[in-house]
Amino acid sequence: MTSGFHEGELAVQRRAGVADEASRLAGMLDDPDLDGAIGGFLAERDVAVLAARDADGRLWISPLVAAPGFLDAHGTRLHVHASPAEGDPLQALPDGQRVGLLAIEFARRRRVRVNGTLTGAGGDGLTIAVEQAYGNCPKYIQQRRLERTAPEGPRTVRRSSALAAADITLIEAADTFFLGTVHPARGADASHRGGTPGFLRVDGGTLWWPDYPGNNMFNSLGNLASDDTAALLVVDFDTGATLQLSGTATVEWTAPGEPGDDGGTGRRVRFTPDRVVSGSVALHADDVGRYGRNPPLT
Numbered sequence: 001m002t003s004g005f006h007e008g009e010l011a012v013q014r015r016a017g018v019a020d021e022a023s024r025l026a027g028m029l030d031d032p033d034l035d036g037a038i039g040g041f042l043a044e045r046d047v048a049v050l051a052a053r054d055a056d057g058r059l060w061i062s063p064l065v066a067a068p069g070f071l072d073a074h075g076t077r078l079h080v081h082a083s084p085a086e087g088d089p090l091q092a093l094p095d096g097q098r099v100g101l102l103a104i105e106f107a108r109r110r111r112v113r114v115n116g117t118l119t120g121a122g123g124d125g126l127t128i129a130v131e132q133a134y135g136n137c138p139k140y141i142q143q144r145r146l147e148r149t150a151p152e153g154p155r156t157v158r159r160s161s162a163l164a165a166a167d168i169t170l171i172e173a174a175d176t177f178f179l180g181t182v183h184p185a186r187g188a189d190a191s192h193r194g195g196t197p198g199f200l201r202v203d204g205g206t207l208w209w210p211d212y213p214g215n216n217m218f219n220s221l222g223n224l225a226s227d228d229t230a231a232l233l234v235v236d237f238d239t240g241a242t243l244q245l246s247g248t249a250t251v252e253w254t255a256p257g258e259p260g261d262d263g264g265t266g267r268r269v270r271f272t273p274d275r276v277v278s279g280s281v282a283l284h285a286d287d288v289g290r291y292g293r294n295p296p297l298t
Contacts, residue, residue, distance in 0.1 A: 004029055006183055009222030015253070016267070018216040025217055032114075032133035034073035041112055041135075042071040042078070042103050047146060047283065049233060050084065050126075051100040051180030051190040052093050052118065058246050060089040061180035061190055061233045063281045064101075065148060071103060073130070078114055080126040087157035089244060089277050095121040098187015099128060102178065107145050109138035109291070113219075115189055131186075137215055140194035142175045143289030144237055149282045158278040167243050167278060168202050170236055175199070175288070180231035181223035181249075191220045196294045199262060200234070207232070207245075208252075208270040212263035212295060221251050221269070230271055237285040245273040262295040 004026050005013070013022045032038070046068050051061045064070075066082040073079075078101070084090040095118045104111040112135050120127035158164075163171075176194045183189070193200075193209065200209045211221065224230065230249035235242050249271040256266035 005217070006186060006222065006226065008183065008224070008226035009218050011225050012218040012221045012251070013216065016216070016218070016265070022216040022218070025215065028134040029132050032076060032130050034075060034078065034130060034133060038112055038133050038135070039073040041110065042073045044068050045071055045103045045105060046148060048101055048103040049178045049190050050090065051188040051231060052090055053097055053188070054089050055092065055094055058089070058275065059180055059182055059188065059229050059231045060244055060246050061178050061231045062088050062090040062244065063233065063235065063242065065282055076130045078116070078128040078130050080128065082125055083121070085155060085279075085281070087155055087279060089246070093118070093121055095119060100180065100187070100189035101128065102190040102192060104141070104192060106141060106143060109141040109143060111136050111141065111192055113190065115186065117187070136192070139214060140212060140291050140294065141192065142194050142291055144285040144287070146237065146283050146285050149240065149284050151282050155280060160276045161274060162205070163202070163273065163276060164278070167276065170241060170243050171200055171202055171207065171234055173197055173236070174234050175290070176235065178233040179220055181220045182227050182229045183223045184227055189219055189223055194291060194294070195262070196290075196297055198297050201260070206270055206272050208268050210260060210262040210295070211265050211267035211269060213265060221267070224249055224251050224269070232271060232273070235281060235283070237283060237288070240280045240283050242279045242281050244277040244279070245271070246275040247271060247273040259298055262298050264295070
């Protein structure tokens with residue numbers, strides 16, 4: 001069950017009225033060949049995010065940062081010469097599980113998703129037997145030229161079960177976050193979300209964001225239609241502060257155009273966190289170029 005759309009994706013495509021359009025993209029999910037353009041793109045990257053489960057089975061999405069070349073892809077194998085940082089929820093993650101990886105280049109607004117089985121995890125990094133690898137469009141990627149920075153002392157990590165005031169401030173200023181979802185058979189997937197600062201809202205103990213028009217594949221929303229497990233990673237690219245959230249999410253169908261439906265799709269996702277990890281990543285960017293078609297907040 002590794003090719004074509006699964007039942008959750010198909011259900012969301014039908015409800016959104018885009019099943020015919022999505023069917024033309026089903027070939028993107030066929031068996032991958034990493035020796036071509038996708039492998040070359042991965043080899044040039046120095047930033048990726050990984051969605052996987054920790055030793056207790058909880059889903060998280062974590063940053064991976066290293067020198068270009070750390071994503072070494074050949075055939076259907078991806079060797080990741082890096083691991084989640086000390087104190088990260090996915091440090092020492094168990095192998096044998098289905099994982100999702102997203103490699104992204106903010107400067108040229110390009111990204112590639114990689115899904116497969118983690119066959120090795122140790123001191124020399126991770127090895128993934130890849131089942132799907134495909135590019136996504138540049139929509140909603142805020143343009144940045146990221147620089148890897150030297151860590152300033154030991155990494156400080158705070159763990160809790162609820163959002164703190166500083167967490168809410170980071171969320172409400174974000175123009176980018178990463179979403180981890182999971183399907184019962186196909187496993188974890190990592191995706192990108194971007195928009196006008198403030199598009200990720202805090203509503204009491206939950207977060208929500210409008211779903212924008214995209215490629216109509218509905219990989220993330222399709223996963224949520226089958227399994228509500230979800231995880232978020234929010235990064236402050238000015239300071240390197242990170243916020244990792246693990247919990248559940250549901251797709252809400254609303255009247256198109258109502259307040260908060262910034263993209264006019266009549267869809268939003270509501271996320272309920274039950275584990276919170278605040279930390280940092282060795283990244284910095286001075287400037288940001290907003291994606292020209294970010295929907296305005298409503």
